[in-house]
């Protein structure tokens with residue numbers, strides 16, 4: 001037969017009804033990956049793109065050169081942030097199911113990727129997250145009421161009712177405005193970091209992107225500019241195996257690790273166990289130190305698993321085995337850190353249950369307060385006329401005219417408040 | 430005849446074309462195994478195979494660029510962009526490449542790419558799931574721009590788009606996917622099964638591009654609308670009791686000037702309606718066209734009813750949406766003018 005080309009179409013290892021199979025995930029033993037000096041050349045660091053930095057071993061003891069040797073107190077803080085993030089997510093999902101907010105996205109199973117990385121940075125460092133790193137808000141001490149009010153589009157909404165739930169921003173907390181358009185934040189973080197270097201500051205930037213979104217050209221812009229200018233930036237690629245219904249093979253993960261893209265641009269690429277709090281902390285600390293010493297950018301691939309649905313508009317049972325998350329070989333970040341602390345003698349199941357209760361109560365209290373500032377259907381409401389503000393710094397004549405028109409229309413209709421029926425369609429990103 | 434909603438009609442159009450023409454391929458984010466986030470490609474991969482219905486990496490520029498390459502190499506790609514709000518990473522490939530390929534090569538090369546994309550608001554999608562960017566495509570020469578208002582037209586227009594040799598950007602008003610939404614979110618949703626245009630032949634048929642349709646004859650004023658706004662205008666006309674003629678533009682480029690201007694010359698009054706923002710919106714083109722062709726027949730200044738010139742705000746969807754009240758006000762205003 002004459003040879004001819006044939007299109008390769010990636011296929012995930014398992015579809016609904018099949019046995020989950022994660023044999024494609026290459027895992028190194030904990031402690032096995034060497035830790036190069038932060039001044040090492042990109043070439044010396046190349047092997048890290050293929051291996052996997054792991055600190056917690058099977059018994060959840062910290063081993064090897066990447067152990068960041070955190071104080072138990074710090075570990076407890078980390079556990080608390082991750083647990084709070086999870087409970088917050090669970091609650092908001094429930095609230096969405098009750099029709100009290102229009103949409104939600106959980107980060108279940110990926111809490112370490114945000115919390116551990118964020119904790120290894122300075123509060124002055126600037127963060128450019130995607131929509132799945134609410135752990136960053138939590139660890140930087142954001143009042144959950146603020147996040148809830150955003151999801152409610154109520155009178156205390158930081159976005160003044162303009163954005164779908166979870167599109168937070170926090171200028172004073174150094175967390176950038178989340179975009180609904182994938183990947184845009186990645187090269188913006190590089191620009192922010194370039195500005196820090198131009199101004200001679202000590203601050204660095206960090207950004208997060210999904211593995212699926214790394215197919216966008218913005219990923220390439222970020223990598224090229226970061227490499228060219230050796231920008232002080234940490235580029236986190238969150239490989240949670242899924243991008244809505246397509247598995248990581250559709251982003252190019254079948255042929256190389258995502259971390260290996262780093263060396264292709266001349267940037268260190270580190271592949272890390274994203275569910276290992278200590279490992280994520282350690283590689284972030286390493287990359288941050290390197291960036292602060294003019295060592296330039298680092299690409300970090302966090303290997304993790306999207307345990308939840310993509311969003312409240314999604315039903316993963318249509319495209320992956322229902323129980324796939326149970327087979328995920330890197331476990332759960334909250335459970336693993338908890339076990340580690342217990343192994344250290346610094347935690348117990350009782351204390352954990354106690355903490356969970358305390359945080360649950362905290363979430364409940366926050367929700368109560370948030371609702372008092374207005375809900376989709378009742379209580380105080382934002383003034384729709386504010387929608388014309390902030391388009392430009394000063395309202396242009398056409399918008400002043402349109403604002404007048406809407407005011408007159410509302411007065412004519414005697415509209416007391418905007419009633420807001422809930423959505424009908426599925427599919428929101 | 431079958432009863433179909435708009436999603437099923439679009440699905441049927443692709444199904445028919447995949448079966449009839451081996452050159453047709455469907456590609457886009459989540460369109461393959463999953464069948465699309467709005468289910469528009471549900472079942473197509475199972476039926477026509479993985480080489481005809483392709484999941485793609487998340488890269489709109491890549492989707493449109495590779496569709497162009499496929500088109501140049503003899504295929505007829507139907508690319509889905511998951512939301513019109515996410516088409517911009519592919520904009521350069523549309524404007525600089527797809528739209529100009531035939532012209533710049535003096536006909537030597539062309540790419541018959543159809544780009545389908547859901548547009549419009551009303552689903553609480555906020556500023557990144559609600560946009561109607563048709564005007565930034567109608568402003569580009571070398572592509573056709575289409576927006577259906579019902580399942581029957583959706584299928585017939587999509588088949589025409591795929592069969593044609595020119596590139597088409599095909600906007601799907603997502604608020605119409607399940608029923609003919611009349612602009613009142615407080616009323617229970619009406620399904621397409623209760624609407625005559627929810628009757629859709631199962632097989633092949635076409636609705637020609639470049640033809641508008643008078644969907645409600647009348648003598649007092651012409652309402653020019655497309656997509657969701659056709660149904661909102663119908664409701665507003667009913668509410669006012671004004672004998673308006675409603676013209677569904679259907680294809681924004683090339684424009685059916687004849688049908689539109691025959692109507693306006695007859696009625697002598699005109700209201701233009703779209704959901705997109707007003708400034709430099711497609712309505713400006715319609716108003717200019719009417720002015721050029723109907724000036725001596727006009728009894729009143731032409732009115733535009735549009736979305737405000739702001740991004741689509743999540744919480745104020747219904748204050749933003751150019752609903753029945755605003756259309757009715759415009760109708761009364763043109764009627765009152767001497």
Ligand SMILES: Cc1ncc(C[n+]2csc(CCOP(=O)(O)OP(=O)(O)O)c2C)c(N)n1
Pocket residue numbers: 132180181182209210211212213214238240242243244306310429458487489511515518
């Ligand atoms: C430019 C753009 N294209 C498409 C979408 C729709 N969309 C939203 S999330 C998503 C999947 C992203 O997957 P990934 O990057 O892996 O992130 P994850 O959801 O797994 O965190 C898609 C396709 C979008 N929001 N923006």
Ligand SMILES: [Mg+2]
Pocket residue numbers: 210211212238239240241242243244306
């Ligand atoms: Mg992902």
